Amino acid sequence: MTIPFLDLKSQYHELHAEIDEAFKRVMESGVYILGDECRAFEAEYAKYCGTKYCVGVGNGLEALHLALIACGIGPGDEVIVPSNTYIATWLAVSHTGARVVPIEPNPKTYNIDPGLIEAAISQRTKAILAVHLYGQPADMERISEIAERHALWLIEDAAQAHGARVNGRRVGSFGDVAAFSFYPTKNLGAFGDAGAITTDNLDIAERVRVLRNYGSREKYQNEVMGFNSRLDELQAAFLRVRLKRLDEWNARRTRAALYYLRFLENTQDLVLPYTPQWAEPVWHQFVVLHPRRDDLQKSLARAGITTLIHYPIPPHLSVAYSGYDFEGRKFSIAERLAKTALSLPISPHISPEDQDAVISAIRESLQ
Ligand SMILES: *Cc1c(COP(=O)(O)O)cnc(C)c1O
Numbered sequence: 001m002t003i004p005f006l007d008l009k010s011q012y013h014e015l016h017a018e019i020d021e022a023f024k025r026v027m028e029s030g031v032y033i034l035g036d037e038c039r040a041f042e043a044e045y046a047k048y049c050g051t052k053y054c055v056g057v058g059n060g061l062e063a064l065h066l067a068l069i070a071c072g073i074g075p076g077d078e079v080i081v082p083s084n085t086y087i088a089t090w091l092a093v094s095h096t097g098a099r100v101v102p103i104e105p106n107p108k109t110y111n112i113d114p115g116l117i118e119a120a121i122s123q124r125t126k127a128i129l130a131v132h133l134y135g136q137p138a139d140m141e142r143i144s145e146i147a148e149r150h151a152l153w154l155i156e157d158a159a160q161a162h163g164a165r166v167n168g169r170r171v172g173s174f175g176d177v178a179a180f181s182f183y184p185t186k187n188l189g190a191f192g193d194a195g196a197i198t199t200d201n202l203d204i205a206e207r208v209r210v211l212r213n214y215g216s217r218e219k220y221q222n223e224v225m226g227f228n229s230r231l232d233e234l235q236a237a238f239l240r241v242r243l244k245r246l247d248e249w250n251a252r253r254t255r256a257a258l259y260y261l262r263f264l265e266n267t268q269d270l271v272l273p274y275t276p277q278w279a280e281p282v283w284h285q286f287v288v289l290h291p292r293r294d295d296l297q298k299s300l301a302r303a304g305i306t307t308l309i310h311y312p313i314p315p316h317l318s319v320a321y322s323g324y325d326f327e328g329r330k331f332s333i334a335e336r337l338a339k340t341a342l343s344l345p346i347s348p349h350i351s352p353e354d355q356d357a358v359i360s361a362i363r364e365s366l367q
Pocket residue numbers: 059060061062085086088089131157159160181182183193194195
């Protein structure tokens with residue numbers, strides 16, 4: 001028996017009639033870039049997130065990058081980021097020429113610790129970039145309050161948290177602007193690369209709209225030095241199909257997470273995910289901690305169970321940032337998470353039988 005980490009093919013199989021119909025519709029339309037599908041998806045996704053605007057772009061990294069540029073962030077500026085995140089969060093800041101100022105996570109939620117943010121704010125700080133890691137929303141009410149008090153931009157990296165809520169309000173609607181990725185493995189995934197920003201700020205929406213298309217609103221009228229980062233029609237059409245199932249599929253992930261939480265409780269030295277009472281996560285990952293994580297991962301692999309590590313190397317220890325001056329800051333919580341975190345298989349299509357197999361293999365391994 002083998003249990004994959006995530007079976008993307010079963011996502012297609014469940015939707016194949018609608019996906020195939022969307023494919024035909026786009027192919028027959030003769031419009032493949034910036035057409036009706038993209039506009040329709042933008043309207044539908046803005047409505048879903050509870051924002052006024054959504055602008056589709058090429059991928060999640062570019063959604064972040066263009067959002068930062070639209071806020072006027074560039075060389076000489078500092079942006080507060082979590083130390084525990086996927087490296088894309090940092091790269092987007094670095095590509096603007098601004099400096100990243102990493103903040104350690106809360107040891108229980110693994111998301112940026114709001115209590116540590118204010119001490120890191122300097123004259124040069126322009127924005128807080130909060131990440132909703134593993135589908136667990138960051139503490140947006142406290143973070144919004146800090147951003148407001150210091151007149152900083154608040155940007156959300158919601159690439160792992162489509163549909164997650166804080167006190168009933170969806171992520172993507174808290175920041176001045178939020179960035180989403182629709183990479184195929186995300187909760188709302190395309191069948192290729194795709195991304196978007198959401199915002200209530202018309203000015204930011206317009207700037208991203210111009211930046212994604214060579215800096216032009218009208219063909220051959222280039223107002224700024226823009227990029228080519230457009231959401232193509234096929235991906236937009238596929239995303240419209242997937243969006244209709246997002247809440248149901250997130251509910252299935254939640255059911256699977258509650259099952260793990262219930263049957264892995266009180267397992268030797270295994271730390272289970274913690275959810276604050278104000279948070280409604282969407283379980284992009286189900287991350288456990290164990291002091292002998294590598295042994296646990298190997299023994300699960302012997303039982304045919306694929307697990308992953310999110311992330312084995314925190315951004316500050318990556319070669320890409322080896323020349324970076326962190327001004328003596330230490331990121332020991334992020335480093336400890338990199339050594340102890342293990343992501344168990346979770347998806348809308350995981351069966352209780354597969355989960356039982358994961359649970360027994362963990363119990364046997366840790367006995
Ligand atoms: C996936 C991801 C991104 C980047 O998205 P891409 O579409 O792969 O460019 C950014 N931030 C986080 C937290 C992510 O998980």
